[in-house]
Amino acid sequence: MLQKKICMVGMFATGKTCLVQRYVHSIFSPRYLSTVGVKIDRKEVNVRGEPVTLLLWDLEGRDGNHDVNPSYVRGAHGLIFVVDGTRRDTFDQAFDIRESITSQVGEIPCAFAFNKADLTDEWQLTQADEDAVSARGLHVLRTSAKSGTGVEETFQWLADATLQKTGA
Amino acid sequence: MADEPATTSEPPKQDKGGRNGGGAEFAALRHLLVGPEQNRLEELATELRDRHVSAADLAEHLPEAIVLRGKRDRQIGRALAPTVETALRESIRRNPREIATAIFPILGPAIRKAIAETMAALVRSINSAVEHSLSARGIKWRIESWRTGVPYAQVVIKHALVYRVEQAFLIHAETGLLIAHATAPGLKSPDADLISGMLTAIQDFVRDSFRPGEGATLRTFSVGDHTVQVEAGPMALLALIIRGQAPEEVLRKQQDTLETIHLQFAAPLAEFSGDTAPLQTVHPLLEECLETVVDTDAQGRGEYLWMRWVIPLAIAAGALLVVLIRANTRFDRAVAALENEPGLVVMNARRGWLGWVITGLRDPAAREPQVVLAGAGLLPRALKGRWEPYMSLDSGVVVTRARQQWALPATTPLSLRSDTLTVSGDLPLSSLGMMRQRGLPPGVSDVIVSDSRVILPPHLDSIRLAIVDERVLFAPGAAEANLGERARARAVAIQVKLLADSVGAHAGELTLTIIGRTDPTGTMEANQALAQWRVDHVTAIFAALGVRPDFVRGEPLATSRPLSAADSAMQARINRSVSFDIDVSTRSRMTRGR
Numbered sequence: 001m002l003q004k005k006i007c008m009v010g011m012f013a014t015g016k017t018c019l020v021q022r023y024v025h026s027i028f029s030p031r032y033l034s035t036v037g038v039k040i041d042r043k044e045v046n047v048r049g050e051p052v053t054l055l056l057w058d059l060e061g062r063d064g065n066h067d068v069n070p071s072y073v074r075g076a077h078g079l080i081f082v083v084d085g086t087r088r089d090t091f092d093q094a095f096d097i098r099e100s101i102t103s104q105v106g107e108i109p110c111a112f113a114f115n116k117a118d119l120t121d122e123w124q125l126t127q128a129d130e131d132a133v134s135a136r137g138l139h140v141l142r143t144s145a146k147s148g149t150g151v152e153e154t155f156q157w158l159a160d161a162t163l164q165k166t167g168a
Numbered sequence: 169m170a171d172e173p174a175t176t177s178e179p180p181k182q183d184k185g186g187r188n189g190g191g192a193e194f195a196a197l198r199h200l201l202v203g204p205e206q207n208r209l210e211e212l213a214t215e216l217r218d219r220h221v222s223a224a225d226l227a228e229h230l231p232e233a234i235v236l237r238g239k240r241d242r243q244i245g246r247a248l249a250p251t252v253e254t255a256l257r258e259s260i261r262r263n264p265r266e267i268a269t270a271i272f273p274i275l276g277p278a279i280r281k282a283i284a285e286t287m288a289a290l291v292r293s294i295n296s297a298v299e300h301s302l303s304a305r306g307i308k309w310r311i312e313s314w315r316t317g318v319p320y321a322q323v324v325i326k327h328a329l330v331y332r333v334e335q336a337f338l339i340h341a342e343t344g345l346l347i348a349h350a351t352a353p354g355l356k357s358p359d360a361d362l363i364s365g366m367l368t369a370i371q372d373f374v375r376d377s378f379r380p381g382e383g384a385t386l387r388t389f390s391v392g393d394h395t396v397q398v399e400a401g402p403m404a405l406l407a408l409i410i411r412g413q414a415p416e417e418v419l420r421k422q423q424d425t426l427e428t429i430h431l432q433f434a435a436p437l438a439e440f441s442g443d444t445a446p447l448q449t450v451h452p453l454l455e456e457c458l459e460t461v462v463d464t465d466a467q468g469r470g471e472y473l474w475m476r477w478v479i480p481l482a483i484a485a486g487a488l489l490v491v492l493i494r495a496n497t498r499f500d501r502a503v504a505a506l507e508n509e510p511g512l513v514v515m516n517a518r519r520g521w522l523g524w525v526i527t528g529l530r531d532p533a534a535r536e537p538q539v540v541l542a543g544a545g546l547l548p549r550a551l552k553g554r555w556e557p558y559m560s561l562d563s564g565v566v567v568t569r570a571r572q573q574w575a576l577p578a579t580t581p582l583s584l585r586s587d588t589l590t591v592s593g594d595l596p597l598s599s600l601g602m603m604r605q606r607g608l609p610p611g612v613s614d615v616i617v618s619d620s621r622v623i624l625p626p627h628l629d630s631i632r633l634a635i636v637d638e639r640v641l642f643a644p645g646a647a648e649a650n651l652g653e654r655a656r657a658r659a660v661a662i663q664v665k666l667l668a669d670s671v672g673a674h675a676g677e678l679t680l681t682i683i684g685r686t687d688p689t690g691t692m693e694a695n696q697a698l699a700q701w702r703v704d705h706v707t708a709i710f711a712a713l714g715v716r717p718d719f720v721r722g723e724p725l726a727t728s729r730p731l732s733a734a735d736s737a738m739q740a741r742i743n744r745s746v747s748f749d750i751d752v753s754t755r756s757r758m759t760r761g762r
Contacts, residue, residue, distance in 0.1 A: 003361065003442040005343045027359050028366060036373045040365035055345060055365050071372035075343030077442060162442075 003053045004162045006043075007073045009097060010082035011090040012061035015115045018145040019082060023152065024056060033060045038072050045159045052159045054078075068097060070104045077162040079110040080154060085142070086122040091129060095136070109161030110138050111154050117142040118149070242424070246431045321354070330461040331412035334394075336454040337364050338429065338447075339405040340440050344368030347404060347440070347447050350454035367407055371398070401426045403437040408457060418459075425453050499524060502546040509540045511565040513558070523550025531560035533569040559610050566611035573609045574602045580620075588614040595620035597628070600754055601674030608760050618756035622676055631667050632750050635660055640706055640746045644687065647701035657706050660748065661713040668719065671752050677719070681749040682706055684724040685731065687740035692727070699724035706746045 008016050017030055017039070024041035032039040037060040045052050059072055073079075081098060084090040091114075098110060112133045114125055133140040139157050143150035199206070237244045260267050309327060313320040325332065334355055338347040346364035351357050374386040385400040395414065398407045399422050406426040410418065429450055430437065436446040496519070503517045506526065511534020517526045526537065537555065541547040560566075563584045570589055571582060576599050581592045589612045600622060608615060624632060640649050640657045649657060664680055671678045684699035684706075703722040711717055731747075733739035 001444045003345045003444070005345055005365075005442070025359075025362075027362055032366075036366075036369055038369045038373075040362050040369065042359070042362055053361065055361060057344075057365065057369070069372070069376065071376055072369060074372075075340070075345075077343070 001053065002050065002163075003055060004077040004159065005057060005075055006054045006078045006080060006158060006162075007057045007059055007068075007076045007101070008080045008082060009059050009068050009073075009101065010061060011084070011087075011093065014061060014082045014084040014087075014090050015145050016061065016080075016082040017058055019113065019115055019143060019151060020056065020058070022145075022148065023155070033058065037069060043155055045155050047156075047159050047163050050163075052163065054155060054159060056080075062097065067100050073101050073105055076101075076105050076108060077165070078108055078158045080113055080158065081110060082113045082115050082143075083125070085114045085116050085125050086119050088124040091125060098138075109158055109165055111158050111161075112138055112140040113143040113150065113154055114140065115143045115145065118144040118146045243427075243431065246428055250432070319354075325460070325462065328462045329412050330463045331410055331414040331418070332460040333408050333410050333414065333418060333458045335360075335409040336457045337367065337405075337407040337409075338450060338454060339364045339368055339407060340437075341368075341400065341403055341405055343440075343442070345440075345442055347437075347444055348450045348454055350451060350458055352458050352460065364407075367396070367398070368405070371400075371405070397422065399423055399426050401430050403430060403434075403440075406454075406457075412461075418457075421457060425457055429453060495519070498546060502541055502544070502548070505540055505544045505546060506537055509537075510534060510562040511560040511568075512537065512540070512555075523552060524548050526551070526553040528553070528555055529558040530555035531562075531565050531569070532557055533565050533572055534560065561611045563611075566609065569609045570612055573606055574599045584612070587612055588616065590616045590619065592619040593621070594623045595754075596623050597625060597671065597674045597676055597752070600676055603758060604675035608758065613760040615758040616756065617754055617758070620754075622752045622754055624671075624752060628667060628670050631663055632752075635663050635667070635748050635750055638748060639742065641741065642702055642744045642746075644689065644740075644744060645698070646744075647698060648705050649702075654709060657709045657746075658713060661710040661715050664710065664748070664750075665713065665715050667750070668715070676752050676754055679751045679753070680710075680715070680720045681723050681751070682710075682720060683747045683749065684722070684726070685743045685745055685747070686726050687743050688727050688730075689740070695726040696724060699726040702746050 008020070010016050017033065020041065020043070024043045026039070026041040028039050028041075030039060039058045041056040041058060043054040043056055045054060057072055057076070059068060062068060079098070079101060081094055083094055094112070102108070114130070117123075130140050139154075139161070141150040141154050141157075143154060145151075234244055256267075305327075309323045310320060312318075313323045316323075318326075332352060334352045335357055336350045337360060338349070339345070340347050344365045344367075346361040349357065349360040349364070357363070371386050375384070385398060385405075387399070388395055388397050390396075393411055395410045396407060397410055397414070397419065398405055399419075404426070406422055406429070408414075408418070408422055433447055433450055440447070499517075499519045502524070503514055503526070506512050506517075506528070507514050511531035513529040514526060515528040517524070519525075530537070537553065538547060538551060541551070567582050567584050567589070570576070571578070571580075575596075576582065576591075577594075577596065580594060580596075580599075583590050583592075589608075595617060600617075603615065603617075623629075638656065638660045640653045640660070642649055642653070668678045668680075682703050684701075684703035686695040686698050686702075688695075690698075700722070703724050707717065707720055707722060710720060727743070730739070730743050731745075733742055
């Protein structure tokens, strides 16, 4: 059995939990996020015919003054960084947070999810922001918790990328 | 190494005559060019020499070192185990006979011990089953299981459980990913990977919250009657989910298991990146941690101790009662079967410990009592009895008696109405003789045999057939046979007399018909007269030889019902003849006293 630890991080209220809750298997209450600071879900994907289990560590949203808990990201194989497309401030600190994580776990595959893509009227991010992510060699996708757009693709890309990194 | 050219960091010296001045310069040049490499070569040579010395030293101190380490912990054993296993496997593969001879002395005791332990376990198991099934407590649990729908085993565990290690998680320390998981039989944990991750997260949470010293971990926490006991190693955590109060031995076993896993799986653990395949063989080690301890000596049993004996005794008594009732019913059915059997009269019947004793009257023609009971499937293991003979007039017995008395075959139908017995079908001549000789059996005063046909025994029947096949021929128009044909007639007469005597001896009656024929030449009246003369002629020959004329009957057929032949000449010849027919019969009725 192949398993990968994936951390989901992002600023407070970017919709991390809502984004995935319809697509994962979970036995723990969302209250864990505000108590323990993390909730773990499972997502099964298939990469080139091989089943891969992604253990999603949904980390408590940060408010900008706190770093991500290093204990929770230790040993992670991949990262999903969730940004609220209607709140520019959630993107502004994204690279700093990511850098803080990579300083602990090293370079690992990272997907940026520009979430709430269905709220086009309130959308504050630009193509330049997406380009800025891509320029760093990171994967970027517009996602929507409401419609499900981009969610499966994000998991699939990340699973594939983690396997390529470990040479599996 | 001694034969190798000496290497040195010093430049080589010049010899006396300066003859090798060029050589010295070359050596100096070589020192300048490859001096460092020469130095390194020298170091390597020294290292190799030292290593030899170290091996020798090691050989000197190895036994003591092993003893010392063995006293401290079990790491030596664990480290050597795979190598010893491989060596043993290889040795057995190469020469199994050697190993078999070596271990032969311990095989017998080992087998005996294994059997003894198995038997002891069986006895314990039976004791436990009896106790749980028949004790008041066991019955109470059975009722609870039936009432609540919870399996009986779980009810027992609920009430008598001391502790049970229900699950074992081996968790990768860095990632929190589940490496392996084992559960006790009957339990399921489909989300072990999520639990594993969350256990790790909680560990981190507690550590971050309280900031204990280096390496400190959350080792135990309890929820209800469950305790989670976590042992942390450098690369993996072993968490046990325990129900009840586990003793210290469980923790020691947990620590040993974790150490063993770190020792045996050091490389796969260090390289772990989510693929559990290289660590699959760790599973048996986790399963060894799972155990269930039930207290079968829990309090509350003493007050109902007497129940342990009363209930089995009551069941045994009930079973005995059922057996007795069944035996009694069987006995009654057997007696009824004997009483209903024709020719048997049961006078006394009783059932004892050693078998049945039945006495009464039995007609010799009746079936044996054993045969009657066996036919009804009621034959006991032991049947004793005394049966006095008597004469039964039951119709079935009378018929059987008649058949036995006259040696009648079973195929000859007999029927009795009142005291008249009717014999039909084939009646052997010998039985006919016995009827006359032995008379009528009791219960029969009249026998009707008119519907039967007397059957000759084979040797007499062959004589009859020979007579019927004979023919006395006559010349055309002749009323008397020539000499040769007269001799033939006399021979037939002797055969007829022999047959008649034999049939008469068995009370049969023989009728000889002498048939006279002529050829068609001449008038019907003349031929009729000629046929009569020919019959008379042969009858006279027979009478002269002692054949009684009262059972001879003449039948001058003349030309009616002629014999057929291939040609007319032959047909005319064989019809100028006298032929014979024989019938055996008996009196149609036999009456007692006549």
